[in-house]
Amino acid sequence: MTHLSPDGTTGALAEDLADPRTTRLFFLILTLYFVAQIALRLILGGALETDEAEMLLMTPGLRWGYGPQLPLYNWLQTGLFAVFGETLFALSLLKNLLLWATYALLFVGLRAFVPARIAALSTLSLFLIPDIAWEAERATTHSNMLLATISATIAGFLWSLRTGQWRHWALFGLAMGLGGIAKYNFWAIPAGLVLAALTIPEARQRLLSLRALIAPVIAVAIVAGPYLWMHANPDLALSSVGKMELSEEAARLIPEGLSLYLQGLVVLLILPTLVAAVLWVLSRRQTAETSVHWSVSLFQRTGMVLALAGLILVWIADVGHITPRWLLPIVLPLVIALYLRLSARLSRAATLGYLGTLALLAVLVFAGLSLDRYKDGARRDLDFMPLVQMIEDMNLPEDTLIVADFYVGGNLARIHPDWRILSDLPAGARMEQATQLLLLSRNMRAEQGLSQLAARVGWPYATEADYGAEQQIALPFHHGEKTLPLRLLHGTAR
Incomplete structure (x- = not known):
């Protein structure tokens, strides 16, 4: 000792x-x-x-x-x-x-x-x-x-x-x-x-x-x-x-x-x-x-x-x-x-x-x-390019605000750093004055309306905006057969 x-x-x-x-x-x-x-x-x-x-x-x-x-x-x-x-x-x-x-x-x-x-x-x-x-x-x-x-x-x-x-x-x-x-x-x-x-x-x-x-x-x-x-x-x-x-x-x-x-x-x-x-x-x-x-x-x-x-x-x-x-x-x-x-x-x-x-x-x-x-369904293996192409084909105004969860939004921002993207945190968009809003969600339950997401993030025009028809896309993984479904909704302030 x-x-x-x-x-x-x-x-x-x-x-x-x-x-x-x-x-x-x-x-x-x-x-x-x-x-x-x-x-x-x-x-x-x-x-x-x-x-x-x-x-x-x-x-x-x-x-x-x-x-x-x-x-x-x-x-x-x-x-x-x-x-x-x-x-x-x-x-x-x-x-x-x-x-x-x-x-x-x-x-x-x-x-x-x-x-x-x-x-x-x-x-x-x-x-x-x-x-x-x-x-x-x-x-x-x-x-x-x-x-x-x-x-x-x-x-x-x-x-x-x-x-x-x-x-x-x-x-x-x-x-x-x-x-x-x-x-x-x-x-x-x-x-x-x-x-x-x-x-x-x-x-x-x-x-x-x-x-x-x-x-x-x-x-x-x-x-x-x-x-x-x-x-x-x-x-x-x-x-x-x-x-x-x-x-x-x-x-x-x-x-x-x-x-x-x-x-x-x-x-x-x-x-x-x-x-x-x-x-x-x-x-x-x-x-x-x-x-x-x-x-x-x-x-x-x-x-x-x-x-x-x-x-x-x-x-x-x-x-x-x-x-x-x-x-x-x-x-x-x-x-x-x-x-x-x-x-x-x-x-x-x-x-x-x-x-x-x-x-x-x-x-x-x-x-x-x-x-x-490389496992089937791995988050790192998801291909975001089809989503990028879909958004580009929508020909949205340049000042459109995109709201998505961290995973989807962050990966989009990595590919397109010039896009204005915010997370879907509550009240996260309350100070934004953009009149165009694109909502992205992995929640595929029909009863969860995406327009409710606009209100939850505090978009000032959420309750009076015009919303188009909801769209969907299934993102593929580079390896494996699984896909990740997404919902998209475009809103325009009146």
């Missing part, structure tokens, strides 16, 4: 600081992996995924707000578009930069208290979480920003607890502020970390200091502009609340979302837990190379506090729908705690087996992404 030195480091860490080989190897492998992911996305090409397409509609320059998503991702994507154009490379670059930063910043944060080997092995455990290894690479955007800001917040908090210096508390505040404009569920992380730290004497001593107050001050200054925009535009900012399917009836004893909440936790935790169990068996006779540091308890208690808080929230709010990725702020601290404790005692054979498992998963991710590109 080793003991903590006065500055909070272990003896093993002091020795480890003199040997940067593990750190260099970690960053080399990390960088090569995400460079390869960017290359794969460019090679596979095809249509844009829904979240990728969203960026082409929701980046009209720098604004305090763009809709239901917080603006940080949009700001960075706007900057990359300015440099590289509205290209697939710019889209893939930002996504993978954020995933790279997620691992890099967590590693840097863990290095405040543990050796590089343990920090690297613990950080790589995030790759065992399906929504990080697979979904974050395949589809998501703002969730990637959430992951990066969570890691930045953890890093700032751990280094603040280790040193107590102004600069580290300021960095913690900066990370909190950026996370606060990345994704709404981000706030669970700083709240959980602070509550957990208050229960640990070594952490509480650092936390209860005047210097720590600079962190919330900086965070509030960063989020002020976007949050004031949200307050002034609640119809746009809250237009996605319906995803949670909050019940308006009397609360049920067992909310429908409770089982989804528990299932989501299981889905995210099952692979990290199974791998950890195998590694523990392989290393059960191994002695830990360092004493268990209190930072392990910090992560463990953070995850437990957030899991309980989430359960209570789902119960009280009677949430009807939950997506597993919403639970990432709960799962990350639990997985980090598990692998911090485990990594200190891994045998050489277990370590090699663990790294081999991660390498195999990486290969499977590359293979899966390649197969996902």
Whole structure:
């Protein structure tokens, strides 16, 4: 066993600081992996995924707000578009930069208290979480920003607890502020970390200091502009609340979302837990190379506090729908705690087996992404050119406003950047004065009139416009027999 030195480091860490080989190897492998992911996305090409397409509609320059998503991702994507154009490379670059930063910043944060080997092995455990290894690479955007800001917040908090210096508390505040404009569920992380730290004497001593107050001050200054925009535009900012399917009836004893909440936790935790169990068996006779540091308890208690808080929230709010990725702020601290404790005692054979498992998963991710590109009905495989040709044949006036969902609208904007295209978010067209409107919808239910969509997006002339006959088109996929039906409706203001 080793003991903590006065500055909070272990003896093993002091020795480890003199040997940067593990750190260099970690960053080399990390960088090569995400460079390869960017290359794969460019090679596979095809249509844009829904979240990728969203960026082409929701980046009209720098604004305090763009809709239901917080603006940080949009700001960075706007900057990359300015440099590289509205290209697939710019889209893939930002996504993978954020995933790279997620691992890099967590590693840097863990290095405040543990050796590089343990920090690297613990950080790589995030790759065992399906929504990080697979979904974050395949589809998501703002969730990637959430992951990066969570890691930045953890890093700032751990280094603040280790040193107590102004600069580290300021960095913690900066990370909190950026996370606060990345994704709404981000706030669970700083709240959980602070509550957990208050229960640990070594952490509480650092936390209860005047210097720590600079962190919330900086965070509030960063989020002020976007949050004031949200307050002034609640119809746009809250237009996605319906995803949670909050019940308006009397609360049920067992909310429908409770089982989804528990299932989501299981889905995210099952692979990290199974791998950890195998590694523990392989290393059960191994002695830990360092004493268990209190930072392990910090992560463990953070995850437990957030899991309980989430359960209570789902119960009280009677949430009807939950997506597993919403639970990432709960799962990350639990997985980090598990692998911090485990990594200190891994045998050489277990370590090699663990790294081999991660390498195999990486290969499977590359293979899966390649197969996902060409499978029957894949979103990236849809051919939008027949729709483009159909719209061109309609000979609409040049100032016609096109309204479509993110997937259809963003892919049209990629092909025809000169067309004026808006998303079908509620109230999204309320400030538009275009007298010509073309509505596109994938909803094929006849009872859902497209003229209702014009009213929902807030087109000023929706209720008094003349609408032509509805048209339909079935878009083909490049591979496979499936088609994607679409409805089109043209409206003209009176």
